[in-house]
Amino acid sequence: MSSPPTATCLHATRDYSSCNGIxxxxxxxxxxxxxxxxxxxxxxxxxxxxxxxxxxxxxxxxxxxxxxxxxxxxxxxxxxxxxxxxxxxxxxxxxxxxxxxxxxxxxxxxxxxxxxxxxxxxxxxxxxxxxxxxxxxxxxxxxxxxxxxxxxxxxxxxxxxxxxxxxxxxxxxxxxxxxxxxxxxxxxxxxxxxxxxxxxxxxxxxxxxxxxxxxxxxxxxxxxxxxxxxxxxxxxxxxxxxxxxxxxxxxxxxxxxxxxxxxxxxxxxxxxCNGSNLDLLLDSMTSDLKEVEREIDHLKEMMDSHEWIETCQKLLLLNSGWDWSTLWNMCIIVRDRVKKQLSGEDVSKAKTSVGTFVQDGVEHIVIGLKE
Missing domain, CATH: 2.60.120.650 (Cupin)
Incomplete structure (x- = not known):
């Protein structure tokens, strides 16, 4: 999975200068x-x-x-x-x-x-x-x-x-x-x-x-x-x-x-987390990924593009506990739950099914709700 579009700087759209207390x-x-x-x-x-x-x-x-x-x-x-x-x-x-x-x-x-x-x-x-x-x-x-x-x-x-x-x-x-x-x-x-x-x-x-x-x-x-x-x-x-x-x-x-x-x-x-701080999670993960890429930049020429992406994502997961697949799949689950609720379905006892498939040498995660 490739990196998402470049995000804005963490918290750049929020102003904390006027915060004078809790x-x-x-x-x-x-x-x-x-x-x-x-x-x-x-x-x-x-x-x-x-x-x-x-x-x-x-x-x-x-x-x-x-x-x-x-x-x-x-x-x-x-x-x-x-x-x-x-x-x-x-x-x-x-x-x-x-x-x-x-x-x-x-x-x-x-x-x-x-x-x-x-x-x-x-x-x-x-x-x-x-x-x-x-x-x-x-x-x-x-x-x-x-x-x-x-x-x-x-x-x-x-x-x-x-x-x-x-x-x-x-x-x-x-x-x-x-x-x-x-x-x-x-x-x-x-x-x-x-x-x-x-x-x-x-x-x-x-x-x-x-x-x-x-x-x-x-x-x-x-x-x-x-x-x-x-x-x-x-x-x-x-x-x-x-x-x-x-x-x-x-x-x-x-x-x-x-x-x-x-x-x-x-x-x-x-x-x-929810939609209100999703941009902040995204920025944080982007920053962590850039740090991973800097740390192993000397190995980049030894890998093709798919291997480089997969290696960085695996290290991101080990370092931060999340990767792009995790974040994306969380959003998919929320989207599917909302769609089911809007159609009147009961999702209170639903579980998430997780599977994988390999395409072009890259492992992809398949995720969704199941009853």
């Missing part, structure tokens, strides 16, 4: 309001607890007397069988991330509760836990209406060739944190705080040159920045907010951020 809404907006004020202009917003007040997670995962996690109930409801969960060591850097491993969920809860009882800082952070995939019948929450136009999770959860999604639960004690980053594929994300307090520091797009050193390495921890390696980082525009229990933060596409947990925290997070 809106806070006590009442959830209508979808039209959310679309016009936040999705399309790609601006963050913090929404009050009414949005999540009926969630089972908010009602059963937190002790009403202390506001802390109900460890006994969590173990009772979630640890009837051994469940392996992904964890990060917040005191051990691993390239641009933290050292990752897996841990038994009950063991994690036991360790976390020990730190909680003594009010001591934690270093183990349960992150990127595919909760819905692990407990499909549990019903911890319902995706708010304003976030339901979610092409990313629609595509991944419909696929029959893999079992994956971008719906996560995060659990961590005081002092745990997520390093400085922009979300995967430059997707949107929403994060609902179940308990605890989160400190978010967000940076509007178009400042990436201030985050990098001469070797294009990016700042890891904004609270410990080497002024010699990153002499211009202090110039970057940023906003800091404290997310209370029950509140939900919408993080727009391409906004770099770092998150610190204050006290024991549980949050629910989705990465997602």
């Amino acid at each position: 809106d806070t809404l006590d009442t959830p907006p209508t979808y039209t309001e959310f679309l016009e004020k936040y999705l399309e202009p790609n601006l963050p917003v913090l929404i009050g607890p009414t949005l999540t007040s009926k969630w089972r997670a908010r009602q059963q995962w937190v002790r009403s007397d202390t506001g802390k996690p109900d460890f006994d109930r969590l173990r009772e409801q979630l640890c009837t069988e051994s469940v392996q969960v992904p964890v990060a060591d917040c005191q051990c850097k691993d390239f641009t991330d933290q050292k990752r491993s897996t841990m038994d969920l009950k063991e994690f809860l036991d360790e976390w509760e020990t730190h909680s009882r003594t009010n001591s800082p934690s270093r183990t952070y349960l992150k990127d836990f595919h909760f819905v995939k692990t407990f499909p019948a549990y019903g911890a929450y319902e995706t708010p209406d304003i976030f339901c136009d979610d092409w990313m999770n629609e595509f991944w959860t419909r696929r029959s060739d893999m079992d994956d999604d971008y719906r996560f639960v995060y659990c961590g004690g005081d002092g745990t944190f997520t390093p400085f980053h922009a979300d995967v594929y430059r997707s949107y994300s929403w994060s609902a705080n179940i308990c605890g307090l989160k400190k978010w520091t967000l940076f509007p797009p178009n400042q990436e040159h201030l985050f990098q050193d001469q070797l294009h390495n990016t700042v890891y921890d904004i609270e410990n920045v080497d002024p010699i390696l990153f002499p211009n980082f202090h110039k970057a525009k940023r906003f800091t907010i404290f997310q209370q229990p029950g509140h939900t933060l919408f993080v727009p596409s391409g906004w770099w951020h770092q998150v610190h947990n204050i006290g024991d925290t549980i949050s629910i997070n989705h990465n997602w």
